Amino acid sequence: MTGPGHSATAPIPAEPGASAAAAYRAGIFDPTVLSACISCGFCLPVCPTYAQTKLENSSPRGRITLMRALEEGRLDEDDPTLQHQAGLCLGCRACETVCPAGVKYGELLEQWRDHQWRGRHTPPIAGALRAGVRVTPALAVGGLLRGAARTTGAPEPDRPHLMLGCLERSLYPKVSRAALRLIPDADVPEGQGCCGALHAHNGGSREAAEMAQRLGERMPGTIVSTSGGCAAYLAHQLGHDRVKEVGEFLLSRWDENPASMPPLRPILVDGRPARVGVKDSCQLRNGLGVFAQSRALVGRVAELVELPSAGVCCGGAGTYSMLQPEMSRAVLDPTLTQARDLGLDYLVSLNVVCTRQLASGVRRAKLPVRVLHLVELLELAL
Numbered sequence: 001m002t003g004p005g006h007s008a009t010a011p012i013p014a015e016p017g018a019s020a021a022a023a024y025r026a027g028i029f030d031p032t033v034l035s036a037c038i039s040c041g042f043c044l045p046v047c048p049t050y051a052q053t054k055l056e057n058s059s060p061r062g063r064i065t066l067m068r069a070l071e072e073g074r075l076d077e078d079d080p081t082l083q084h085q086a087g088l089c090l091g092c093r094a095c096e097t098v099c100p101a102g103v104k105y106g107e108l109l110e111q112w113r114d115h116q117w118r119g120r121h122t123p124p125i126a127g128a129l130r131a132g133v134r135v136t137p138a139l140a141v142g143g144l145l146r147g148a149a150r151t152t153g154a155p156e157p158d159r160p161h162l163m164l165g166c167l168e169r170s171l172y173p174k175v176s177r178a179a180l181r182l183i184p185d186a187d188v189p190e191g192q193g194c195c196g197a198l199h200a201h202n203g204g205s206r207e208a209a210e211m212a213q214r215l216g217e218r219m220p221g222t223i224v225s226t227s228g229g230c231a232a233y234l235a236h237q238l239g240h241d242r243v244k245e246v247g248e249f250l251l252s253r254w255d256e257n258p259a260s261m262p263p264l265r266p267i268l269v270d271g272r273p274a275r276v277g278v279k280d281s282c283q284l285r286n287g288l289g290v291f292a293q294s295r296a297l298v299g300r301v302a303e304l305v306e307l308p309s310a311g312v313c314c315g316g317a318g319t320y321s322m323l324q325p326e327m328s329r330a331v332l333d334p335t336l337t338q339a340r341d342l343g344l345d346y347l348v349s350l351n352v353v354c355t356r357q358l359a360s361g362v363r364r365a366k367l368p369v370r371v372l373h374l375v376e377l378l379e380l381a382l
């Protein structure tokens with residue numbers, strides 16, 4: 001699966017000797033992170049794009065080789081393979097979880113796209129989304145028109161703050177309302193902008209970090225996010241002690257204080273417990289190590305069915321389904337097949353982009369499966 005004008009086998013000019021390589025550094029990448037890869041290849045079997053193409057360039061190791069060629073001046077950003085592979089990577093970070101050298105691949109990808117996706121090399125969709133989510137009043141109007149949870153004014157320091165995702169409040173406004181029913185003491189501070197995760201993954205990591213800091217100042221104290229990708233990014237910027245994904249927040253609160261848990265009844269389908277699969281958010285699972293909590297919560301209200309591909313990227317990946325529609329669908333297909341074979345009634349998502357991707361796949365495959373956010377499923381049990 002190669003892009004137009006992309007030669008999968010285009011040779012990369014040979015790596016120079018150590019002294020020559022050190023002589024030129026473009027300064028695109030953190031040299032410590034870039035040099036950490038020992039080319040062992042342990043990451044290849046977990047990479048969804050490598051699984052599809054079987055091409056070294058589409059693997060984590062191959063992409064790091066390309067990054068080194070860019071850094072050392074052996075390739076420049078006009079090279080079609082570089083442009084293609086910078087976009088074909090899902091940014092799922094599955095490669096990080098198996099890497100014996102601890103390569104922070106996610107950081108390398110951000111640095112690569114910061115450089116690669118500038119000027120005429122910026123994918124138009126990525127540029128448009130980066131511009132769109134900058135406009136905080138437009139996000140607020142979108143949420144208001146679509147009926148997302150109403151804001152409650154200035155933040156109150158002792159209350160958990162519900163974060164309204166920039167896309168989620170317009171695309172899936174019921175999610176924030178369901179979250180509020182489960183966290184009735186949460187406030188919803190006004191004036192919330194985007195957390196910056198979309199920028200960080202689409203070539204704007206410096207601006208992204210500023211956006212995260214601004215949002216953190218707007219909501220001092222505990223921030224609860226219904227989007228796994230946003231939670232992971234914001235936790236990275238502000239600290240995991242301050243930022244919680246809604247599933248981990250609820251489970252921790254309900255375990256520490258069982259009286260805070262509302263009565264939940266089993267969710268039934270045709271008189272039997274509903275069969276529910278969880279599809280992880282990549283950034284949440286691979287970046288923050290959070291995946292058990294959603295399963296524990298589902299298990300309280302339904303029959304949890306573990307999907308073999310639960311931890312594999314769904315192909316949504318921010319703007320990916322728009323930038324790489326063919327690969328995006330190919331990556332999702334095994335999950336759809338498993339959902340059908342396992343007789344799922346519900347597929348639970350932990351991230352707005354995953355919800356959109358799963359719902360469109362379920363429609364395309366005509367599956368009798370409902371896609372819901374975790375808090376929407378829990379709301380059914382109230």
Ligand code: SF4
Binds near residue numbers: 036064095
């Ligand atoms: S597992 Fe880590 S060290 Fe090994 S090739 Fe992949 S990124 Fe490099």
Ligand code: SF4
Binds near residue numbers: 059063
């Ligand atoms: S982030 Fe995901 S798609 Fe990209 S190289 Fe790593 S495993 Fe492969």
